[in-house]
Amino acid sequence: xxxPGHVESVVTDAKLVEQRRGQILxxxxxxxxxxxxxxxxxxxxxAKAGVSTGLIYQYFGDKDDVLFLALNRVLETYERExxxxxxxxxxxxxxxxxxxxxxxxxxxxxxEETVLAYRSTKSLRADRRNLIKEKETKTNRLLGECxxxxxxxxxxxxxxxxxxxxxxxxxxxxxxxxxxxxxxKFTLSDYVSExxxxxxxxxxxxxxxxxxxxxxxxxxxxxxxxxxKQQPARPRARNN
Amino acid sequence: xxxPGHVESVVTDAKLVEQRRGQILxxxxxxxxxxxxxxxxxxxxxAKAGVSTGLIYQYFGDKDDVLFLALNRVLETYERExxxxxxxxxxxxxxxxxxxxxxxxxxxxxxEETVLAYRSTKSLRADRRNLIKEKETKTNRLLGECxxxxxxxxxxxxxxxxxxxxxxxxxxxxxxxxxxxxxxKFTLSDYVSExxxxxxxxxxxxxxxxxxxxxxxxxxxxxxxxxxKQQPARPRARNN
DNA sequence: CGACAAAATGAATGAACGCCCAGTCGCTTC
DNA sequence: GAAGCGACTGGGCGTTCATTCATTTTGTCG
Numbered sequence: 001x002x003x004p005g006h007v008e009s010v011v012t013d014a015k016l017v018e019q020r021r022g023q024i025l026x027x028x029x030x031x032x033x034x035x036x037x038x039x040x041x042x043x044x045x046x047a048k049a050g051v052s053t054g055l056i057y058q059y060f061g062d063k064d065d066v067l068f069l070a071l072n073r074v075l076e077t078y079e080r081e082x083x084x085x086x087x088x089x090x091x092x093x094x095x096x097x098x099x100x101x102x103x104x105x106x107x108x109x110x111x112e113e114t115v116l117a118y119r120s121t122k123s124l125r126a127d128r129r130n131l132i133k134e135k136e137t138k139t140n141r142l143l144g145e146c147x148x149x150x151x152x153x154x155x156x157x158x159x160x161x162x163x164x165x166x167x168x169x170x171x172x173x174x175x176x177x178x179x180x181x182x183x184x185k186f187t188l189s190d191y192v193s194e195x196x197x198x199x200x201x202x203x204x205x206x207x208x209x210x211x212x213x214x215x216x217x218x219x220x221x222x223x224x225x226x227x228x229k230q231q232p233a234r235p236r237a238r239n240n
Numbered sequence: 241x242x243x244p245g246h247v248e249s250v251v252t253d254a255k256l257v258e259q260r261r262g263q264i265l266x267x268x269x270x271x272x273x274x275x276x277x278x279x280x281x282x283x284x285x286x287a288k289a290g291v292s293t294g295l296i297y298q299y300f301g302d303k304d305d306v307l308f309l310a311l312n313r314v315l316e317t318y319e320r321e322x323x324x325x326x327x328x329x330x331x332x333x334x335x336x337x338x339x340x341x342x343x344x345x346x347x348x349x350x351x352e353e354t355v356l357a358y359r360s361t362k363s364l365r366a367d368r369r370n371l372i373k374e375k376e377t378k379t380n381r382l383l384g385e386c387x388x389x390x391x392x393x394x395x396x397x398x399x400x401x402x403x404x405x406x407x408x409x410x411x412x413x414x415x416x417x418x419x420x421x422x423x424x425k426f427t428l429s430d431y432v433s434e435x436x437x438x439x440x441x442x443x444x445x446x447x448x449x450x451x452x453x454x455x456x457x458x459x460x461x462x463x464x465x466x467x468x469k470q471q472p473a474r475p476r477a478r479n480n
Numbered sequence: 481c482g483a484c485a486a487a488a489t490g491a492a493t494g495a496a497c498g499c500c501c502a503g504t505c506g507c508t509t510c
Numbered sequence: 511g512a513a514g515c516g517a518c519t520g521g522g523c524g525t526t527c528a529t530t531c532a533t534t535t536t537g538t539c540g
Contacts, residue, residue, distance in 0.1 A: 011487070036362055038278035041527060043490095052489040054530080063528065119359060122276055160434045162425065166418065167438065170410045178406065185402065194400045198407065202442030251517070281497060292519045297499065 004127040007065045010058045020059050021069065024049045028066050033112040037067055037123040067120060068128050074113040075135040081106050082142050092149035093156075093211040096200060099146045101192050103172040108188050114176035143168050155208030164199070171195050193221065244367040247305045250298045260299050261309065264289045268306050273352040277307055277363040307360060308368050314353040315375040321346050322382050332389035333396075333451040336440060339386045341432050343412040348428050354416035383408050395448030404439070411435050 009017050027049035031040040042063055046053040060066050085102035089095050107114050121132050144165045150156040175182060175191060182191060196212075204212060249257050267288035271280040282303055286293040300306050325342035329335050347354050361372050384405045390396040415422060415431060422431060436452075444452060 013486085016487085036278075038276075042529080043527075046490095053528090054490065055488055057529065058487070119362065122359065160438065163431075163434055164438055166414065167407060167411070170414065171407065174406060174410065191403075194403055198399065198404055253516090256517085282499080283497080293498090294500080294519055295517080298517075303498070 004125070005131055007069055008061045017059060020051075020055070024051065024056060024059060025066065025070050025073065029070050029113055029116060032067065032070065032120060033116040037120050064125055064128075068124055068132075070113070071117050071121065071124070071132050072135075074110060074117045075132065075139065077110065077113075078103070078106060078139045079135065079142075082139070086142075086146075091211055091215075092146060092153055093200075093204070093208050094215050096143070096146040096150055097196055097212070097215060099143050100168060100172065100195060100200070101189075103143065103168075104175050104192050104195075105188060107172055107176050111176040111179055114173060118173060118177060140165055140169050150204075150208060155205055155211060156203045157205055159203050164203075167199055171199060244365070245371055247309055248301045257299060260291075260295070264291065264296060264299060264306065265310050265313065269310050269353055269356060272307065272310065272360060273356040277360050304365055304368070308364055308372075310353070311357050311361065311364070311372050312375075314350060314357045315372065315379065317350065317353075318343070318346060318379045319375065319382075322379065326382075326386075331451055331455075332386060332393055333440075333444070333448050334455050336383070336386040336390055337436055337452070337455060339383050340408060340412065340435060340440070341429075343383070343408075344415050344432050344435075345428060347412055347416050351416040351419055354413060358413060358417060380405055380409050390444075390448065395445055395451060396443045397445055399443050404443075407439055411439060 009021075011017055011020070024045065028040070028045045031044055031048060042056055043053050045066065046056055049056075056066070060069070082099060082102050086095055086099060089098055117132075121129055124132065144161065147156070147161055147165055147168075151158055151161065175188070186194065201209070201212060249261075251257050251260070264285065268280070268285045271284055271288060282296055283293050285306065286296055289296075296306070300309070322339060322342050326335055326339060329338055357372075361369055364372065384401065387396070387401055387405055387408070391398055391401065415428070426434065441449070441452060
């Protein structure tokens with residue numbers, strides 16, 4: 001009830017807290033995203049996680065805490081992984097395209113979690129909803145900065161950046177949200193490169209187009225093989 | 241439990257059923273979209289609608305029925321109003337742009353309902369979820385046909401239609417979903433014309449561009465005044 | 481091994497809520 | 511004005527579920 005961002009735990013051993021919370025959150029995310037927050041009962045989470053109901057209250061203050069930490073993990077993954085994948089890339093057009101690819105492929109690795117983040121933010125207590133919204137905005141800014149640099153440096157014609165960034169974000173989320181429709185029609189890398197054709201390419205200057213062509217050549221037409229297909233590096237996922 | 245699309249009512253007078261359901265749904269939509277389906281109690285709906293809890297069960301079989309009819313109304317409004325606004329418009333580019341405008345302005349008139357449709361479809365019983373999804377698809381097809389005609393008749397270069405239509409749809413929905421962020425920055429008609437600049441204009445052929453220019457001249461740069469700003473014609477809304 | 485603490489259990493609790501139904505009200509018919 | 515009828519009311523039943531806590535298990539250290 002004090003700082004909205006903190007979650008109390010009765011258990012003191014930090015290592016154990018981390019491990020147990022991971023175990024419980026993994027089960028919770030699956031259930032929440034399948035059936036929704038309110039339908040899922042704490043007993044179901046406990047059963048799926050292989051622990052007792054009481055144990056959950058040793059590691060979380062209440063059910064809302066569970067949702068909050070679940071959402072928080074998703075957004076922190078974005079915030080951590082996207083910059084990591086952009087490291088060492090200098091050219092703004094490369095950055096933008098790689099940013100889109102990174103975002104989409106992280107989404108791909110966390111489809112359930114992404115859907116959850118989309119659908120369940122409103123189920124959080126109001127003070128926490130704002131924390132989550134801020135993190136969302138921070139992620140958007142990552143793509144926004146890439147876009148801005150493209151325009152600033154004359155690779156792209158001036159456009160309504162605000163709106164276009166929003167299109168980028170929904171495009172990436174859509175891979176999770178409408179996955180049932182898209183995944184039959186595209187591979188992930190097709191999806192990204194089609195997206196780039198629709199949402200990046202049309203706005204490039206001649207200079208920018210040259211850069212995109214070069215990127216395409218280097219990455220073999222955005223085929224997955226040549227792209228850095230790193231694992232999302234989920235922290236300490238033990239099995240599978 | 242028989243046909244998933246039908247909702248039982250104890251009351252026989254069809255006129256009265258229509259009126260009462262409207263009254264109850266209006267309250268329900270407001271509460272559902274503010275607080276979510278599961279948090280909202282039937283007693284709250286009753287209180288807001290100014291009736292007793294028992295009465296709700298005279299007009300709906302259960303709580304799920306209330307949500308279903310609420311969502312159904314939203315989608316039926318789209319399905320009915322968009323074609324109505326396209327009537328008499330021949331040129332495909334005009335059709336597409338007017339379709340986007342129509343969709344956005346209907347969304348604008350039903351912001352709460354649109355958000356509800358987005359967030360709460362998963363709260364429906366499974367058989368009904370599909371009915372709703374079908375209606376959604378049908379609406380998307382309206383824009384899809386406009387886009388297809390543009391390409392077919394050489395006003396637009398070939399693009400990935402499937403993906404672009406999806407961008408159109410999310411663009412229109414975004415006006416309701418991210419309204420808190422957008423409404424400070426754009427008027428609705430600014431929003432639509434910026435959207436057209438981003439998602440239509442870049443793909444036009446020379447021929448198509450001429451058509452768009454002409455449309456812009458006729459509509460005064462998409463300013464709201466010159467567009468057909470019809471009321472959404474919500475059926476029998478009495479007060480305000 | 482015994483003692484103690486930390487961690488884990490799961491049955492019990494109590495509050496909330498969907499739905500029902502016995503009863504009231506007001507209108508129509510004869 | 512009595513009788514019948516459909517609309518409407520709202521208190522309460524039965525269930526579900528978040529949360530608690532008395533108890534057991536596990537692990538550690540002397």
